Amino acid sequence: MPLTLQIVNLLAALLLLIVFAMLAQRRILSLINLFALQGAVLALSTFVVAYYTGQHHLYYSAGLTLLLKVMLLPWLLHRLIRQLDVKWDVETLLNIPVSMLVGIALVIFSFNLAAPISQMAHGLTRGLIGIALASVLLSLLMMLTRRKAVSQVVAFLSLENSLFFAAASATQGMPLVVEFGIALDVLVATFIFGIFFFQIRETFDSLDISHMEKLKDD
Amino acid sequence: MIDSQLLALLLTPLLGGVLLALLGSRAWAAELNSLMSFFTFLAAVVLTMRVIDAGPQIAFHEQFFIDPFNVFLVALTAFVAFTTSLFSRPYMRIEQHHGKLSTAMLHLYYSMYQLFTFTMLVALTTNNMGIIWVAMEAATLTTVLLVSLYRTPASLEAAWKYFILCGVGIALALFGTILLYFAAQHVLGEGGTALLWTHLNQVKGQLEPTVLKLAFVFLLVGYGTKIGLVPLHSWLPDAHAEGPTPVSAVLSGLLLNVALTAVMRSKVLVDGSLGTHFAGNLMMGFGLLSVAVASLSLSRQKDIKRMFAYSSIEHMGLITFAFGMGGPVATFAAMLHMTMHSLTKSAIFFAVGHAVQKSGTQVMENIRGMIQISPTVGWGLMLGTLAILGMPPFGVFASEFLIITTAMHTYPWATPILLISLGIAFAAIFGKIQPVVFGETTAKSLPHSPALIPVFIHLLLVLMLGLYMPPYLANWYHQAAALLG
Numbered sequence: 001m002p003l004t005l006q007i008v009n010l011l012a013a014l015l016l017l018i019v020f021a022m023l024a025q026r027r028i029l030s031l032i033n034l035f036a037l038q039g040a041v042l043a044l045s046t047f048v049v050a051y052y053t054g055q056h057h058l059y060y061s062a063g064l065t066l067l068l069k070v071m072l073l074p075w076l077l078h079r080l081i082r083q084l085d086v087k088w089d090v091e092t093l094l095n096i097p098v099s100m101l102v103g104i105a106l107v108i109f110s111f112n113l114a115a116p117i118s119q120m121a122h123g124l125t126r127g128l129i130g131i132a133l134a135s136v137l138l139s140l141l142m143m144l145t146r147r148k149a150v151s152q153v154v155a156f157l158s159l160e161n162s163l164f165f166a167a168a169s170a171t172q173g174m175p176l177v178v179e180f181g182i183a184l185d186v187l188v189a190t191f192i193f194g195i196f197f198f199q200i201r202e203t204f205d206s207l208d209i210s211h212m213e214k215l216k217d218d
Numbered sequence: 219m220i221d222s223q224l225l226a227l228l229l230t231p232l233l234g235g236v237l238l239a240l241l242g243s244r245a246w247a248a249e250l251n252s253l254m255s256f257f258t259f260l261a262a263v264v265l266t267m268r269v270i271d272a273g274p275q276i277a278f279h280e281q282f283f284i285d286p287f288n289v290f291l292v293a294l295t296a297f298v299a300f301t302t303s304l305f306s307r308p309y310m311r312i313e314q315h316h317g318k319l320s321t322a323m324l325h326l327y328y329s330m331y332q333l334f335t336f337t338m339l340v341a342l343t344t345n346n347m348g349i350i351w352v353a354m355e356a357a358t359l360t361t362v363l364l365v366s367l368y369r370t371p372a373s374l375e376a377a378w379k380y381f382i383l384c385g386v387g388i389a390l391a392l393f394g395t396i397l398l399y400f401a402a403q404h405v406l407g408e409g410g411t412a413l414l415w416t417h418l419n420q421v422k423g424q425l426e427p428t429v430l431k432l433a434f435v436f437l438l439v440g441y442g443t444k445i446g447l448v449p450l451h452s453w454l455p456d457a458h459a460e461g462p463t464p465v466s467a468v469l470s471g472l473l474l475n476v477a478l479t480a481v482m483r484s485k486v487l488v489d490g491s492l493g494t495h496f497a498g499n500l501m502m503g504f505g506l507l508s509v510a511v512a513s514l515s516l517s518r519q520k521d522i523k524r525m526f527a528y529s530s531i532e533h534m535g536l537i538t539f540a541f542g543m544g545g546p547v548a549t550f551a552a553m554l555h556m557t558m559h560s561l562t563k564s565a566i567f568f569a570v571g572h573a574v575q576k577s578g579t580q581v582m583e584n585i586r587g588m589i590q591i592s593p594t595v596g597w598g599l600m601l602g603t604l605a606i607l608g609m610p611p612f613g614v615f616a617s618e619f620l621i622i623t624t625a626m627h628t629y630p631w632a633t634p635i636l637l638i639s640l641g642i643a644f645a646a647i648f649g650k651i652q653p654v655v656f657g658e659t660t661a662k663s664l665p666h667s668p669a670l671i672p673v674f675i676h677l678l679l680v681l682m683l684g685l686y687m688p689p690y691l692a693n694w695y696h697q698a699a700a701l702l703g
Contacts, residue, residue: 055408116428117397120404129400136393143386149378156385163392171400175413177281178348182392185355189385192359196366196378203371212375215456 004052008169011045012131015165016107019138022158023103024096028089028150032077035154038161039069046168058173064183065164073157073190080194081150086207091148099145103138110134132166149200149207153193160186220275223268224282227261227292228339230254234332242325248307251328255296255303258335262296265289270694276345276416283345283416287553287698291342291479294557298471298564299335301672305568306331306464308669312575313462315666323367327462334360334468338476347413350480351388351395354444357473358384365461376456383453384443391440391480397433398487401426415483422490434488434497437481438504444477446531447538448508458527459580463571466523470530471564475556478534482541482702489544501542506635508535513639516646521580522570525650526563529606532643533559536636540621541702543628549699551620558613558680562605565676569598572668573654582650587659596655598673603651605680607644612677613684 018038025031043065050058081087114130139159146152164182167174174182197207204211234254238247266289269275274285284292310327313319319327337360341353358381366377395413402412405424411417418425439450446454458466481501488497512532519525537559540552572595577585589596605612618640625633683691 113432117400117432120426120429133393136389140386143382152382156382156389159386159389163389163396166393167396167399171396171403172408174348174396174399175346178346178352178413181349181352182355185352185359188359189355192362192381195363196374196381199366199369199374200378203369203374209378212371212378215372215375215379215460 002052004048007048008045008052009127011041011048012128012165012169014041015045015162016131016135016138019135019142019158019162020100020103022154023099023138023142023145026090026092028081028091028148029087031151031154032074032081035077035157035161036070036074038158039065039074042161042165042168043070045165046173049168049172053172055172057176057179058168060176061164061168061173061179064179068183068187069157069161072187076190076194077150077154080197084150084197084201084207086148086150089148089150091146091151099141103141106137106141107134110137128169129166132162132169135162135165138162147208147210149193149197149209152209153190156193157186157190220268220277220284223261223265224277224284224343227258227265227296228336228343230258230261231332231336231339234258235329235336238325238332239329242328243321247324247328248310251331252300252303252307254332255300255335258339259296259300262293266293270690280411280414280416281345281349282343283414284343285698285701286694287482287701288342288479290553290557290694290698291475292339294560295335295338295342295472295476298560298676299338299468301675302464302467302471302564302568303331305467305571305669305672306462308666309464309568309571309575310462311666312668316575318368319462323369327364327367330360330364331464331468334364338472341476342479345414345416347395347398347415347418347483350483351392354391354441354477354480355385355388357476358388358444361461361465361469361473364465365457367462367465368460370460373460376453376460380453380457383450387440387443387450389440390436390443394433394436394438394440394484397429397436398484401429401433401491415487418487419490422487425487425491427492430488430491431496434484435500437484438497438500441477441480441484442504445474445481445534445538446508447504447535448511448531451508451512451531454531455524455527458530459521459524463523463567463574466527467564467567467571470527470567471560474530474534475560478537478541478556481538485541486702495544498542498544501538502629502632503542505535505537505539505542506632508532509539509639510635513643513646516643517649519646519650520582522574522582522585522650522654523567523580525582525647526566526570529643529647530559530563532639533563533606536618536621539632539636540624543624545624545628546696546699547620548624548628549702550695551617551624553695553698554613554683555617555621558617558683559606561676561680562602562612562614565598565673565680566602566606568670568673568676569595569602572670573599575668582654585654586657588655590659592668594670594673595668598670598677599651600655601677602673603647605677607647608640611681611684613680613682616684616687
């Protein structure tokens with residue numbers, strides 16, 4: 001196995017590890033830092049894939065990832081939590097060991113689901129689709145278990161990162177128009193989330209979304 | 219030629235969005251909004267004539283593709299967007315008069331309304347499965363701030379739910395798109411063409427079935443969240459009930475259709491690859507579940523907009539079921555029902571909007587005797603309700619009748635579920651709307667006269683199509699149905 005492939009596999013494993021770390025992280029500030037780290041690993045792996053396959057447009061997406069997900073979005077989130085004064089907030093998470101176990105089950109499930117697809121993949125992508133799917137499902141799990149608006153958004157962005165990883169490693173990146181479109185959507189979404197944080201805070205005096213469970217059928 | 223016609227269709231609402239972002243706080247912003255929507259509608263008519271005459275068209279280096287199936291939705295979308303803008307003019311002024319909305323909020327509303335139209339038209343006309351995704355996500359982003367326009371705790375909660383749930387849903391659809399691209403690359407090679415629907419459609423028989431199967435599950439669950447299929451529907455009633463009524467009308471009448479179009483585009487590819495009825499069975503399952511659950515939820519509703527939101531889930535379920543059955547007749551019926559539902563449901567929301575303004579509440583127990591206060595609102599609501607419940611001679615009857623008779627032939631076991639659900643829905647909605655229209659009233663009059671012309675235009679169209687369908691229109695639907703198989 002060539003060195004580049006080993007590096008990509010290592011980075012993929014690292015990505016999965018970071019998602020697990022995010023799942024267990026109680027502090028909002030550390031969660032955002034983990035998200036930035038995830039972006040960095042993603043940019044690096046995209047870069048290595050670009051180098052290995054010689055796909056030029058992947059260099060652009062690696063650059064775009066670096067700009068958007070390592071610099072711009074974490075900076076925006078840091079600014080937001082400073083302005084909202086939730087920088088040192090600690091979330092009470094229900095039962096971390098249980099969510100870890102559920103996470104492991106999800107990983108096994110996704111590897112099984114991806115197994116037939118991995119078999120038809122090129123050398124590079126074998127196994128990576130399983131990891132990408134596992135990160136997608138773990139990010140979904142994180143969205144379900146979080147009760148604070150900011151950490152839900154970080155989970156959402158991590159979900160998007162996992163999808164980006166799937167695109168970069170399994171298909172050598174989507175066509176550039178599509179990738180730019182997705183990046184634009186994510187950026188606009190983060191801005192709108194920011195607007196929401198302030199509106200929610202103004203209305204409920206808290207960023208805890210358990211206040212927002214009033215709408216029911218009755 | 220086709221390039222410039224398409225450009226006119228897409229650029230008009232985009233330009234409208236930019237203009238209204240700059241000028242949205244002027245006194246005549248509402249008129250400008252209607253004017254831009256009218257131009258969009260004109261462009262859609264021109265494009266539609268062209269496609270009817272000359273058949274499917276490809277534009278802009280194959281990035282856009284217009285065939286009878288999506289052009290009928292383009293025409294419908296542009297038409298309902300135009301009539302809704304006419305309705306929203308006095309409606310939003312009354313809301314402002316009641317102190318519920320400020321000029322700044324209206325500014326946001328007008329600009330986003332145009333951009334929302336733009337994203338829907340892009341999603342309908344694009345040939346690129348990736349751009350469909352981008353446009354669907356953009357459609358969520360443009361409407362999410364409109365759902366929370368009133369800034370009440372309930373509307374914020376609804377908007378947050380809408381944002382998060384549709385965000386997650388659409389993320390799953392992206393994974394489906396990636397899998398589709400992965401399968402396509404093995405056949406079409408790398409580069410931009412492997413996501414173009416026209417290319418995929420040509421090679422659909424060679425696409426790897428196991429990958430496409432998984433891709434379709436993700437795409438259906440993802441876009442299905444936007445269609446409001448049970449069990450992914452929980453955002454829909456909240457967003458429809460808490461957002462401003464014109465937004466409820468376009469969400470229910472248009473956005474759900476656009477999401478369903480994305481699913482249908484994927485279904486054609488999956489069917490070609492698998493050669494089985496896998497995709498259709500999944501859609502039938504989700505459709506039936508939606509029809510059944512939504513009709514059972516109807517009787518529990520107290521909020522009038524919430525009740526009609528559940529009725530939208532029911533009808534989208536019915537359409538999904540009909541598309542899932544497949545075959546020319548069922549597909550024809552599904553498209554007819556899409557048209558009828560869009561026209562009728564938006565008309566109902568227009569009437570409901572004014573009824574709510576007159577009585578100052580959305581709780582049905584407190585809205586009484588609309589017919590005494592305003593015969594037009596009362597009759598609009600009553601006729602709209604009868605139409606959506608499938609009473610002849612309205613067009614909804616024709617499409618529901620077609621769907622049910624086709625189901626009797628091909629899937630007889632599903633007919634009792636459909637008939638019982640429609641019966642329950644009839645009892646629930648009619649029982650609740652009857653006193654709203656004919657009861658004793660306490661409400662007051664409005665500062666601006668309501669816009670009810672759109673209500674009656676829509677209902678007249680639905681009535682007309684129920685009684686007589688012009689041959690060219692029937693031919694057009696048949697062409698589109700043949701494309702979807």
